[in-house]
Amino acid sequence: MASNLSTPDATRVSSSRPARPTPGRKNRGTKKNKGPYPYWFYLVPGVIYGLFFLAPTFSSFYYSFTRWDLFTATWIGLDNYEQFFAEQALVIGLRNTLIYAVMTSGLKVVLGMALAVLLTSRIIARGYLRSVIFFPVLVSTIGVGLTFTVLMNPEKGLINNALGAVGVAGPGWLTNPHLAIFSVGLVDVWKGVGLATVIYIAGLVSIPQDYYEAARVDGASSWDMFRHITLPLAKPATASVIILSLIGGLRSFDLIWSMTKGGPGFASDVIASVIYKQYQAGFFGLSTAGSVVLFVLVTAIVVPLTWWLNRGETA
Amino acid sequence: MRSHSTRLRVAPLVAVATAALALSGCSAGSLGGSSGSDDKTLTFLSPNDDASVASGKALIAAFEKANPGVTVKMEQRPGGSDGDNIIKTRLSTGDMDDVFVYNNGSLLQAIKPATNLVPLDDQSWAGNIDKLFADSSTVDGKLYGGPVGTAFGGGVLYNIPIYKMLHLQVPKTWDEFMSNSAAIKKAGKVPIEQTYGETWTSQLFVLGDYHNVAAQVPDFASQYTAGKDKYASTPAALAGFEHLQQVKEAGYLNKDYASATLNDGLKAVADGTAAQYPQLGGSAAAFDQVAPGKGDDVGFFALPGDDAASNGMTVWPGTSALYIPKTTEGDKLDLAKKFIAFATTQKGCEAYAEGSPPQGPFLSNDCKLPSDVSQVAKDTQAYFSAGKASPALEFLSPIKGPNLEQICVQVGTGQVNAEKGAQLYDDDVEKQAQQLGLPGWS
Numbered sequence: 001m002a003s004n005l006s007t008p009d010a011t012r013v014s015s016s017r018p019a020r021p022t023p024g025r026k027n028r029g030t031k032k033n034k035g036p037y038p039y040w041f042y043l044v045p046g047v048i049y050g051l052f053f054l055a056p057t058f059s060s061f062y063y064s065f066t067r068w069d070l071f072t073a074t075w076i077g078l079d080n081y082e083q084f085f086a087e088q089a090l091v092i093g094l095r096n097t098l099i100y101a102v103m104t105s106g107l108k109v110v111l112g113m114a115l116a117v118l119l120t121s122r123i124i125a126r127g128y129l130r131s132v133i134f135f136p137v138l139v140s141t142i143g144v145g146l147t148f149t150v151l152m153n154p155e156k157g158l159i160n161n162a163l164g165a166v167g168v169a170g171p172g173w174l175t176n177p178h179l180a181i182f183s184v185g186l187v188d189v190w191k192g193v194g195l196a197t198v199i200y201i202a203g204l205v206s207i208p209q210d211y212y213e214a215a216r217v218d219g220a221s222s223w224d225m226f227r228h229i230t231l232p233l234a235k236p237a238t239a240s241v242i243i244l245s246l247i248g249g250l251r252s253f254d255l256i257w258s259m260t261k262g263g264p265g266f267a268s269d270v271i272a273s274v275i276y277k278q279y280q281a282g283f284f285g286l287s288t289a290g291s292v293v294l295f296v297l298v299t300a301i302v303v304p305l306t307w308w309l310n311r312g313e314t315a
Numbered sequence: 316m317r318s319h320s321t322r323l324r325v326a327p328l329v330a331v332a333t334a335a336l337a338l339s340g341c342s343a344g345s346l347g348g349s350s351g352s353d354d355k356t357l358t359f360l361s362p363n364d365d366a367s368v369a370s371g372k373a374l375i376a377a378f379e380k381a382n383p384g385v386t387v388k389m390e391q392r393p394g395g396s397d398g399d400n401i402i403k404t405r406l407s408t409g410d411m412d413d414v415f416v417y418n419n420g421s422l423l424q425a426i427k428p429a430t431n432l433v434p435l436d437d438q439s440w441a442g443n444i445d446k447l448f449a450d451s452s453t454v455d456g457k458l459y460g461g462p463v464g465t466a467f468g469g470g471v472l473y474n475i476p477i478y479k480m481l482h483l484q485v486p487k488t489w490d491e492f493m494s495n496s497a498a499i500k501k502a503g504k505v506p507i508e509q510t511y512g513e514t515w516t517s518q519l520f521v522l523g524d525y526h527n528v529a530a531q532v533p534d535f536a537s538q539y540t541a542g543k544d545k546y547a548s549t550p551a552a553l554a555g556f557e558h559l560q561q562v563k564e565a566g567y568l569n570k571d572y573a574s575a576t577l578n579d580g581l582k583a584v585a586d587g588t589a590a591q592y593p594q595l596g597g598s599a600a601a602f603d604q605v606a607p608g609k610g611d612d613v614g615f616f617a618l619p620g621d622d623a624a625s626n627g628m629t630v631w632p633g634t635s636a637l638y639i640p641k642t643t644e645g646d647k648l649d650l651a652k653k654f655i656a657f658a659t660t661q662k663g664c665e666a667y668a669e670g671s672p673p674q675g676p677f678l679s680n681d682c683k684l685p686s687d688v689s690q691v692a693k694d695t696q697a698y699f700s701a702g703k704a705s706p707a708l709e710f711l712s713p714i715k716g717p718n719l720e721q722i723c724v725q726v727g728t729g730q731v732n733a734e735k736g737a738q739l740y741d742d743d744v745e746k747q748a749q750q751l752g753l754p755g756w757s
Contacts, residue, residue, distance in 0.1 A: 067749065067750060067752075069427070069750065074752075083746065086742075087742075088739060088742075089718075153574055154571065154573070154574055155570065155571040155574065172573055172574065174574070175511075175512075175573030175574045175728075176573075177728065177730050261514070262721070263511075263514060263721060263724060264511060264573055264724050264725070264728050264730070265721050265722070265724045265725030265728065265730050265731075266721055266725065267730065277396070277717070277718070279400075280396045280397070280399060280400045280717070281396070281399075281717030281718075281746075281747070281750075282399075282403060282425055282717075282750060283746060283750055286746070286750075
């Protein structure tokens with residue numbers, strides 16, 4: 001009996017030996033609360049991130065305190081910042097950046113929401129219309145900029161010719177210093193509203209139909225349903241659209257550069273184009289200081305805004 | 316067991332990632348040197364305007380014909396500040412073509428010739444070139460630029476038939492210029508063409524006025540370089556900005572001045588839509604393309620100042636020169652030097668002139684102007700011959716503020732007045748001087 005028992009025991013022990021490491025490892029894993037991947041798995045992306053993101057970012061903080069010509073850097077303390085803030089183009093640039101960001105993100109929210117409501121309702125050729133609205137997002141920004149520059153030419157452009165045909169004298173869209181930044185903003189909205197619409201469509205279709213049915217039973221009008229169901233329940237989508245387009249607007253550069261190069265004069269300069277021009281002129285230290293200022297500005301606006309917009313989300 | 320298989324799956328992934336890194340590192344490094352590994356090929360970077368491309372191509376063709384088996388590949392870059400950017404970036408990353416065309420004068424200083432360029436003092440042609448050109452292509456006693464093309468003036472292109480029709484004389488003072496303009500306006504033509512759609516063209520009233528500034532304040536260049544004389548506080552220098560403001564306020568400009576481009580302007584002055592166009596004489600080379608057959612209707616006069624007796628032309632002794640970057644080495648360096656030497660010969664000059672008609676005297680003393688040159692070239696030559704020509708400020712001082720064109724557009728479109736514009740430019744100049752580390756600017 002005993003020998004009978006011992007043999008299977010022994011075999012059991014010996015047969016279970018190879019299996020032992022498995023529960024052991026499982027224990028260790030749960031003890032440290034570790035994910036399924038080992039830490040060194042992060043090594044390669046970590047090196048890439050460090051080399052191509054962290055190192056340039058932190059060295060740029062250093063170079064912003066120097067007079068730098070790519071070969072030598074002389075420490076000049078806060079002079080670059082002083083000079084950057086004394087620049088007349090910067091005052092215009094700062095104002096334009098804020099105008100541009102608020103205008104484009106505001107219009108994208110309103111138009112994106114309106115288009116999304118339209119494109120989630122039962123209309124003819126819905127799929128086709130959705131593609132049409134999204135199409136400008138796919139086109140190269142520089143291409144859009146150059147095309148609209150031609151269209152907006154005050155004397156020969158299609159837009160003013162069309163306006164002229166119905167007896168309206170079109171303005172100098174890009175040549176009037178007071179108008180240029182708004183014209184570029186409108187083109188930005190034309191190009192970017194597709195993305196906002198797609199985000200809103202995703203937000204709207206995730207709202208359960210039950211709410212609308214219940215509201216209809218209670219005799220709510222279409223406006224009531226929009227105001228009290230669609231609008232509040234699409235808030236996460238609104239937050240995404242505002243944040244994305246605001247960040248995009250604050251650091252926008254390519255469209256403005258391809259349409260006006262910040263002109264006429266400095267009338268449509270934004271911070272990014274001021275920085276670019278300084279870089280072009282070879283003022284590397286000064287333009288690096290400008291980049292740091294832009295970084296701080298975007299962070300200072302977007303971080304609190306994100307917190308504010310998302311504050312009710314998890315509760 | 317699970318852990319074991321994870322480890323197995325990771326290994327190839329890491330291998331792939333490392334290989335990708337190694338590969339990308341490799342290709343990035345070889346980009347610069349890979350263009351034409353044989354010694355008989357040169358790469359040549361040219362500005363992309365029509366005239367430069369046409370004449371560059373003609374020069375290359377003649378050089379290839381004279382040196383069988385040699386190939387020169389042309390690359391193109393934009394002009395203006397975008398071009399500056401490309402040149403600076405490619406030089407500092409060691410990715411420059413074997414030979415390139417770039418401005419001399421103050422812009423040459425900004426690309427650090429001592430660090431980036433091969434000096435050409437030892438070349439046989441070096442002693443036989445225009446003195447103004449040699450001076451403006453020399454930095455710290457070393458000549459870096461080889462001559463290409465001709466010198467030209469900065470002044471006013473005018474439509475000769477309109478001037479004849481209205482019995483107008485070429486103006487020698489600013490008042491005469493304004494009264495001519497009034498007469499032209501009365502006759503229903505556009506008195507003054509401006510083309511702020513291409514911003515650099517806005518600078519002529521300021522830059523082209525330098526001969527008049529120097530006539531009144533002979534030591535302006537050195538005082539300005541030392542940080543003592545400023546545009547805003549020197550009436551003679553301020554005049555250029557005031558002129559920009561006056562022509563706008565008098566309503567003498569073409570309707571589309573804010574959006575028109577250089578080619579629009581040249582076309583307008585050639586076909587008689589506009590009577591006068593402040594411009595570089597060198598731009599007249601494009602008449603063949605933009606207004607065929609009308610080029611001879613256009614003459615050229617210096618920007619008028621306060622004093623008729625001292626009136627003369629501000630000249631650009633060749634806005635650009637040929638340079639060899641330090642990255643060109645060995646046989647390629649010899650070939651590049653040969654190419655530049657070829658450009659200084661009569662054959663080279665003729666080939667260049669074929670591509671774009673000369674608008675002033677050649678820079679190499681070995682080259683002679685053909686007899687059938689344009690009216691603009693003849694008018695320019697007359698100022699040179701009379702000794703009434705002085706180089707533009709950018710050839711006498713290393714400082715040129717990078718934002719002058721935008722500031723001129725601001726003044727020229729009435730956004731700010733002349734005094735404010737001049738002050739803004741003084742601030743701009745200060746930044747440039749500090750970046751160059753000049754004494755007296757701290």
